[in-house]
Amino acid sequence: MINLPLLPILIPLLSAVLLMFFPKRIKVQRIISMAGIAGTIIAAIVLTAEVKANGIQTLNLGDWPAPYGITLVSDMLSVLLVLTSSILTFFIVWYAIIYLDDAYERYFFYTGVMFLLTGINGAFTTGDIFNLFVFFEVFLIASYLLIVLGGKKGQLRESIKYLLINVISSALFVTAVAYLYSVVGTLNMADVSQRIDELGSPGIITVIAIFFLIVFGLKGAIFPLYFWLPGSYSAPPIPILALFGALLTKVGVYSIMRTYTLFFYHDQGYTHQILAVLALLSIVVGVIGAIAYRNVKTIIIYNIVIAVGVILYGVSAMTPAALEGAVFYLLHDMVIKAALFLLIGIMIAIAGASHLNQMGGMIRDYPRIGWTYFVAALALAGIPPLSGFVGKLLIVQGGFETGDMVGPLLVLLSSLMVLYSAMKIFMNGFWGTPKEYHGEKAHLANRLWVPAAALVLIAIAYGVGSEAVYPFIQMAVEPLIDPAVYIEAVLKE
Amino acid sequence: MEILMSIVVGILFMSAVYLILSKSLLRIIIGTGLLSHGAHLLLLTMSGLKTGAAPVLTDGVESYTDPLPQALVLTAIVISFGVTAFFLVLAYRTYQELGTDNMEEMKGNDSND
Amino acid sequence: MKNKPNDLILQTVTTMISFIIILFSIHLFFAGHYTPGGGFIGGLMTSAALVLLLLAYDIKTLNTILPFNFRMMTAAGLLISVLTGAGALLFNQPFLTHAYDYFELPLLGKTSLHTAVLFDIGVYLVVIGVTMTIIQTIGESE
Numbered sequence: 244m245i246n247l248p249l250l251p252i253l254i255p256l257l258s259a260v261l262l263m264f265f266p267k268r269i270k271v272q273r274i275i276s277m278a279g280i281a282g283t284i285i286a287a288i289v290l291t292a293e294v295k296a297n298g299i300q301t302l303n304l305g306d307w308p309a310p311y312g313i314t315l316v317s318d319m320l321s322v323l324l325v326l327t328s329s330i331l332t333f334f335i336v337w338y339a340i341i342y343l344d345d346a347y348e349r350y351f352f353y354t355g356v357m358f359l360l361t362g363i364n365g366a367f368t369t370g371d372i373f374n375l376f377v378f379f380e381v382f383l384i385a386s387y388l389l390i391v392l393g394g395k396k397g398q399l400r401e402s403i404k405y406l407l408i409n410v411i412s413s414a415l416f417v418t419a420v421a422y423l424y425s426v427v428g429t430l431n432m433a434d435v436s437q438r439i440d441e442l443g444s445p446g447i448i449t450v451i452a453i454f455f456l457i458v459f460g461l462k463g464a465i466f467p468l469y470f471w472l473p474g475s476y477s478a479p480p481i482p483i484l485a486l487f488g489a490l491l492t493k494v495g496v497y498s499i500m501r502t503y504t505l506f507f508y509h510d511q512g513y514t515h516q517i518l519a520v521l522a523l524l525s526i527v528v529g530v531i532g533a534i535a536y537r538n539v540k541t542i543i544i545y546n547i548v549i550a551v552g553v554i555l556y557g558v559s560a561m562t563p564a565a566l567e568g569a570v571f572y573l574l575h576d577m578v579i580k581a582a583l584f585l586l587i588g589i590m591i592a593i594a595g596a597s598h599l600n601q602m603g604g605m606i607r608d609y610p611r612i613g614w615t616y617f618v619a620a621l622a623l624a625g626i627p628p629l630s631g632f633v634g635k636l637l638i639v640q641g642g643f644e645t646g647d648m649v650g651p652l653l654v655l656l657s658s659l660m661v662l663y664s665a666m667k668i669f670m671n672g673f674w675g676t677p678k679e680y681h682g683e684k685a686h687l688a689n690r691l692w693v694p695a696a697a698l699v700l701i702a703i704a705y706g707v708g709s710e711a712v713y714p715f716i717q718m719a720v721e722p723l724i725d726p727a728v729y730i731e732a733v734l735k736e
Numbered sequence: 737m738e739i740l741m742s743i744v745v746g747i748l749f750m751s752a753v754y755l756i757l758s759k760s761l762l763r764i765i766i767g768t769g770l771l772s773h774g775a776h777l778l779l780l781t782m783s784g785l786k787t788g789a790a791p792v793l794t795d796g797v798e799s800y801t802d803p804l805p806q807a808l809v810l811t812a813i814v815i816s817f818g819v820t821a822f823f824l825v826l827a828y829r830t831y832q833e834l835g836t837d838n839m840e841e842m843k844g845n846d847s848n849d
Numbered sequence: 850m851k852n853k854p855n856d857l858i859l860q861t862v863t864t865m866i867s868f869i870i871i872l873f874s875i876h877l878f879f880a881g882h883y884t885p886g887g888g889f890i891g892g893l894m895t896s897a898a899l900v901l902l903l904l905a906y907d908i909k910t911l912n913t914i915l916p917f918n919f920r921m922m923t924a925a926g927l928l929i930s931v932l933t934g935a936g937a938l939l940f941n942q943p944f945l946t947h948a949y950d951y952f953e954l955p956l957l958g959k960t961s962l963h964t965a966v967l968f969d970i971g972v973y974l975v976v977i978g979v980t981m982t983i984i985q986t987i988g989e990s991e
Contacts, residue, residue: 246937249944253935260931263924305945373808380815387822399830400842403761406823410768411756413819417775417812424805425782814889821983828987 247293248302248317250286251325251364255279259357269348273340276353280333283360287326294322295715299722299732301370309734310434316370316733319719320570324367324497327574330701331489331581332360334694338585339482341690342592347392347480355392358385359486366494370733372423373430375498376416379462383409386491389483390475401478408471412461419454426451433733436505436726444509452507452514456499456521463495465555466524469548473532476547477540477597481588484540488547489581493573496551500558500569504723511561519559523650525552526657533664537599539587539672542664543580546623549661550576553654557638560650565641566720571712572634575705579623579630582698583665586616589691590672595682599668604677612692613673619699620665622706625658630706741781748774761827761837765820772816776809856905863905870898881969883961888969892976899977900984908988919981926974933967 246253258279265271294300300317303309317325336356343352362382369375387409391402424430426447427438439448457468464472472492476484499518507514525548532545554576557569587597589612594602606613618629625631635658642651705712722729748770755767783805789797831837874894881887903911937946949963 245941246944253931253944257931257935260924260927263927264921266920302943304943305947306943373811377811377815380819384819384822387819387826391826394829394833396833399826399833402826403830403842406819406826407756407764407768410816410819410823411771413815414768414771414775417772418778420808421775421779421782421805424779424808428802430804430808810889818979825983825986 246302247286247290248300248315248368249304251283251290251329252315252361252368254282254286255357255360255364258282259354259361262354262357263351266351266354267349269345272348272353276336276357277333277340279357280329280336280360283329283364284326284333287322287329290317291319291322291326291715294319295718299729301733301735310429310431313374314370314431314433314733315368316432316729317368318722318729318732319715320497320500320723321367323570323574323715323719324493324577325364327577328360328363328367328490331577331698332356332486334698335482335485335489335581335585337694338485338588338691341687341694342482342588342684343480350392351388352392355385355388356486358382359389359490361385363490363494367497370432371430372432372435373420376413376420379416379494380413382491382494383413386487389486390479392483393480395478398478401475404471405475405478408461408475412458415454415461416458419451419458422447422451422454431733432501432505433730437730437734439506439509440726448507449510449513452503452510453517455502455507456514456518459495459498459502460521461495462492463499463551463555464492464525464548465521465551466528466548467521469525469528469551472548473541473544476544477538481584481591485581485584485588488544488584489577492547492551493577496554496573499555500573500723503558504561504566505726505729508561508726515559515561518555519647519650522552522555522559523653525549525555526653527552530657530660530664534660534667537667537671538597539590539599539602539668540597542668543583543587546583546661546664547580549657550580553635553638553657556650556654557634557641560638560641560645560647562641562644563720563724564637564644566723567716568634568637568639568641570719570723571637571709571716572631575622575630575634575702578698578702578705579619582619582695582702583616583623585691585695585698586612586619587668589688589695590616590668591682592684592691593680593682593688594678595680595685599671602672602678603675604673606673607677609688611696612688613669615692615696615699616673617669618703620662620669622699622702623665624662626662628707630702630709631658632706633709737785738781741777741785745774745778745781748777759839761831761839764839765823765827768823769816769820772812772820776812776816779809779812780805860905863901867898867902870901871895874898878969878973879966882963882965888972889976891969892973893980895973896977896980896984899981903984903988908985919978919985921978922974923978923982926971926976926978928971929974930968930971933964933971936964 258275261275262272294317302315304313304315359382362378362385365378365381366375369378387406390405391398427435429435429438460468476487503518529545529548529552533542533549536542554569554573557565557572590602590605591597593605622629622631625635635654639651639654752767752771752774755763755770758764783802789799789801874891877886877894878888878891934945937944947964949961951959951961954960
């Protein structure tokens with residue numbers, strides 16, 4: 244089956260198209276979308292096994308040979324991300340089925356989610372820089388639909404800003420691709436890497452590298468381009484927020500990771516130094532935001548910025564250990580952010596408000612939810628043996644290897660602050676004097692707990708079983724350390 | 737020719753930035769349109785203009801236009817067409833709901849949600 | 850309610866012109882692949898004809914002339930395109946690989962039949978569906 248790399252893109256696309264035929268039949272919508280995601284997960288698992296056994300898989304669409312046509316490239320990094328995204332989407336959609344009102348489900352919610360998954364899986368898999376732009380647009384347009392669903396006043400206001408930011412960053416993406424194309428004359432990512440190397444990486448490549456950093460930084464929310472994130476992400480309902488928070492920024496991070504290891508690795512003293520500084524500043528700003536706010540949504544949203552900073556710091560160090568840590572932490576962060584968003588979603592459902600002042604003492608009535616949140620918070624901060632620990636350890640170790648002292652210390656310090664901000668929610672939300680709650684969706688709390696707990700369980704398994712996961716991570720990092728591995732697999736010289 | 741086009745692209749970007757920084761929502765949308773036009777023109781310019789032949793590749797052809805940027809620019813134009821249409825509808829809905837098209841009045845408030 | 854504008858000339862011309870546009874768009878559609886044309890341009894031109902009808906008359910009239918659900922049309926077009934691409938999977942070829950051959954057809958003579966036409970039919974439907982949905986969404990509230 245040579246089309247295996249395509250299946251995680253094709254299956255959600257097909258189910259999205261099928262869903263468009265029955266916009267008003269909620270039951271059919273639910274069944275098709277869950278079946279579609281389940282199929283995607285199975286395809287992703289088979290693909291992972293295939294990549295593990297036989298190395299990088301490539302597929303030339305339309306049978307056009309490699310540097311001329313569009314190539315899909317499934318290396319270990321991309322399949323792991325595809326697998327994680329599909330699994331997360333499964334649980335988030337499960338949660339959404341319980342949580343969302345019928346009006347949402349009738350207005351193309353599931354179609355939007357499936358197109359979002361198509362775009363995200365495509366962006367992770369593609370080996371063509373312009374095709375990456377196209378898949379970015381696919382999931383962005385789906386996200387425009389999802390963010391505006393419901394049409395409340397605040398939502399419309401924030402959607403406009405979100406749309407504007409992304410339209411600008413898309414235009415910059417096209418510009419950056421244009422510059423890159425004028426220098427190297429190719430779009431195939433492996434070929435681009437090769438040509439840059441042949442040209443001896445002229446100065447203009449460094450300019451283009453910074454250009455790409457701006458483009459992907461806008462999507463990935465690094466300092467100083469994160470400003471739109473807290474406002475826009477707090478607008479949509481919780482399941483959509485969980486999808487965005489867990490997946491969308493990570494695509495930007497993945498793209499920085501890919502381009503900075505495959506294209507722009509020549510002038511590391513300049514480009515990677517800038518990346519490191521921006522990553523550390525993101526951590527600082529994220530920590531300030533997470534500590535300062537008392538709105539549960541905002542706290543977790545600022546935690547996204549911190550995580551992006553930690554991962555990108557690992558990428559900027561460019562040592563094998565740091566890159567392994569970055570990949571490990573990236574996967575961990577996707578799972579745990581989705582779990583946390585789902586859990587605070589339950590808190591908001593119970594309290595009917597998202598501010599900590601209106602919460603307290605929930606542990607009396609909802610002990611299961613409280614302790615699940617507690618475990619998730621510990622995992623977020625990286626307490627061993629939970630999943631955040633290994634990733635951070637490797638990133639810090641890699642940082643020290645480069646001789647940098649400030650960076651690793653900041654990363655370590657940020658863990659404490661993250662723990663504080665997450666525990667703030669636990670102390671104020673679950674402990675303290677119990678209050679009378681009038682949340683409209685409070686009766687759903689125990690049903691909503693199931694998918695959230697399942698995600699926390701995955702996060703725990705990922706941490707405890709890191710010994711078993713490690714060979715996969717090691718394999719994922721190979722093409723990042725040595726671009727020749729990637730180039731050889733794509734161009735088959 | 738390329739230099740002239742680069743200047744045009746610069747002017748397009750300049751006007752786009754000016755329009756996007758204004759307060760009226762409609763001007764902002766026109767600004768994003770100009771911005772994407774600038775980017776598309778740049779994409780087309782970057783592959784070289786006026787090479788003197790159609791993008792047809794048979795044996796022994798000396799000069800031909802690079803067909804790839806034309807395909808890319810078509811894709812990009814279609815995408816920006818769709819997004820602009822969506823943006824216009826969204827802006828109209830927002831105007832109806834909020835009763836304003838002034839970005840100054842669309843700042844988030846500090847109350848919950 | 851304003852007085853109804855007197856657009857007799859526009860309406861009369863539209864009834865004739867729009868069919869010419871649609872015919873030409875179908876010509877463009879079949880010209881595609883080897884010569885300039887194809888599903889996208891054909892679809893855009895067809896929807897231009899429909900928009901012209903919409904301008905001359907109004908949405909209600911258009912809906913009685915063409916009682917299509919344009920959203921369904923988009924979905925159907927997407928399905929056709931995706932399935933055409935996915936058809937290659939059955940033969941274990943890469944996605945989007947097309948097949949073509951030359952056939953002797955009565956009246957037409959030697960004709961090239963290409964699976965890309967199926968793909969283009971999908972594109973054609975999607976373009977009409979999306980454009981008309983956009984126009985209707987903007988126009989509905991007025």
